[in-house]
Amino acid sequence: MVVGGGPAGAAAALGAVRMRPGLRVLLLDKADFPRDKACGDGIAAHGRDELAKLGIPDLIDDYRPTPRLSVVSPSGVRVSADVARPNHVVPRMVFDARLVEAARAAGVRVRRHRVRTLDLGGPVVVIDGRYRARAVVAADGANSAVRRLIGLPATASRHTAIAVRGYADVPADDDVQLIAMQKAGWPAYAWSFPIGDGTANVGFGMLLPRLHATGAPGRQVLHGRLAELLPDRPARDLRAHHLPLSTGRPSPGAGRVMLAGDAASLINPLTGEGIYYALLSGRLAGESAVEAPGDPLPLYRRKLRQALGRHLRTTDVLARLAQSTGFIDAAIGTAVHRKEVFDLLVEVGLGSGTVPPPLALAVGARWLRDTLGGKGRSASRP
Numbered sequence: 001m002v003v004g005g006g007p008a009g010a011a012a013a014l015g016a017v018r019m020r021p022g023l024r025v026l027l028l029d030k031a032d033f034p035r036d037k038a039c040g041d042g043i044a045a046h047g048r049d050e051l052a053k054l055g056i057p058d059l060i061d062d063y064r065p066t067p068r069l070s071v072v073s074p075s076g077v078r079v080s081a082d083v084a085r086p087n088h089v090v091p092r093m094v095f096d097a098r099l100v101e102a103a104r105a106a107g108v109r110v111r112r113h114r115v116r117t118l119d120l121g122g123p124v125v126v127i128d129g130r131y132r133a134r135a136v137v138a139a140d141g142a143n144s145a146v147r148r149l150i151g152l153p154a155t156a157s158r159h160t161a162i163a164v165r166g167y168a169d170v171p172a173d174d175d176v177q178l179i180a181m182q183k184a185g186w187p188a189y190a191w192s193f194p195i196g197d198g199t200a201n202v203g204f205g206m207l208l209p210r211l212h213a214t215g216a217p218g219r220q221v222l223h224g225r226l227a228e229l230l231p232d233r234p235a236r237d238l239r240a241h242h243l244p245l246s247t248g249r250p251s252p253g254a255g256r257v258m259l260a261g262d263a264a265s266l267i268n269p270l271t272g273e274g275i276y277y278a279l280l281s282g283r284l285a286g287e288s289a290v291e292a293p294g295d296p297l298p299l300y301r302r303k304l305r306q307a308l309g310r311h312l313r314t315t316d317v318l319a320r321l322a323q324s325t326g327f328i329d330a331a332i333g334t335a336v337h338r339k340e341v342f343d344l345l346v347e348v349g350l351g352s353g354t355v356p357p358p359l360a361l362a363v364g365a366r367w368l369r370d371t372l373g374g375k376g377r378s379a380s381r382p
């Protein structure tokens with residue numbers, strides 16, 4: 001059984017039925033699809049790899065790839081370059097509904113139901129007194145009820161970000177994903193992700209404690225900073241949501257329940273990207289439920305560690321270093337001159353990349369140099 005029909009839940013259901021066609025899989029979601037979800041709608045190339053593993057490689061082929069990425073560091077160093085593999089921007093209203101439809105087409109039963117109680121005591125898990133399952137994938141998002149019901153606390157506020165997203169008109173040929181970081185309240189940044197239809201998903205996010213520290217109403221801060229950072233892109237349909245970051249990830253489940261996606265706090269602390277990790281962890285949880293139905297959690301834990309362990313440890317360390325805007329300035333300043341560093345930053349920020357020591361040294365050396373004397377420069381790769 002799967003709770004939640006976002007990318008993690010749909011991937012879990014699809015992963016399970018693909019591994020064992022004909023398996024009875026029930027997917028419960030409190031919403032009917034299509035449904036909106038506050039998100040930047042950015043789907044990294046790694047997310048597309050996951051779609052291929054789920055047997056739906058063409059799911060977003062009708063959306064234009066976005067080849068170029070432009071990042072402005074907190075002190076204004078800008079790097080712009082083509083990414084090694086293009087990202088896509090697909091409104092979640094469309095993306096999630098397609099995923100659920102793909103699961104349904106593969107034989108998954110989908111029901112609208114809000115999960116409120118869970119009994120882990122017996123040989124099967126019982127949900128709300130009526131649904132029974134040998135294994136459960138909890139993919140019910142950032143405010144996961146199932147996570148609470150199995151006794152795991154919510155992600156601590158210091159490991160939680162909050163972001164608002166909206167939609168704005170842009171020229172139809174705008175094909176640059178822009179990330180503009182902000183020194184005030186760092187870590188904080190605005191983004192503009194053009195969809196390819198004359199609109200872009202625009203938004204602004206920051207760490208929750210930094211938002212609280214402003215003492216102002218959240219809405220006022222988030223909407224205000226977005227308007228300030230992207231003045232030429234007034235946004236409509238503003239909607240905010242929490243992002244539980246992987247620096248605060250819990251144990252990935254308890255008993256026969258496995259947590260996936262945001263419910264497992266698997267959002268990249270450097271970029272806020274979570275769709276790839278949701279698809280990946282969901283698939284691994286679904287497969288574990290099939291391979292070890294009596295006791296899936298140890299297998300899931302192993303698979304997760306194999307797929308993401310080194311990456312998560314890397315981003316744990318980088319997130320701590322990135323508390324200093326100087327470190328981020330140095331990393332982006334290095335990427336201006338070295339394409340392999342730019343590519344690596346993308347791998348770490350949007351995928352499962354790790355940092356080889358020579359590159360860590362190059363960034364460290366620049367950080368030291370900037371700290372001791374000079375300042376960052378603005379440049380753009382051809």
Ligand SMILES: Cc1cc2nc3c(=O)[nH]c(=O)nc-3n(C[C@H](O)[C@H](O)[C@H](O)COP(=O)(O)OP(=O)(O)OC[C@H]3O[C@@H](n4cnc5c(N)ncnc54)[C@H](O)[C@@H]3O)c2cc1C
Nearest residue numbers: 004006007008030039040042115140141163261262274275
């Ligand atoms: C503003 C913002 C911008 C972001 N931008 C990006 C981006 O550009 N790219 C990126 O990769 N990531 C981005 N993220 C992160 C990304 O949105 C999440 O990581 C992703 O949605 C996680 O997917 P999920 O399936 O785990 O959870 P969700 O997509 O949240 O799905 C959870 C599902 O569970 C259902 N549910 C909840 N409670 C219950 C219940 N009790 N019973 C039944 N069903 C329930 C919900 O209805 C929902 O359908 C952003 C997040 C925010 C907030």
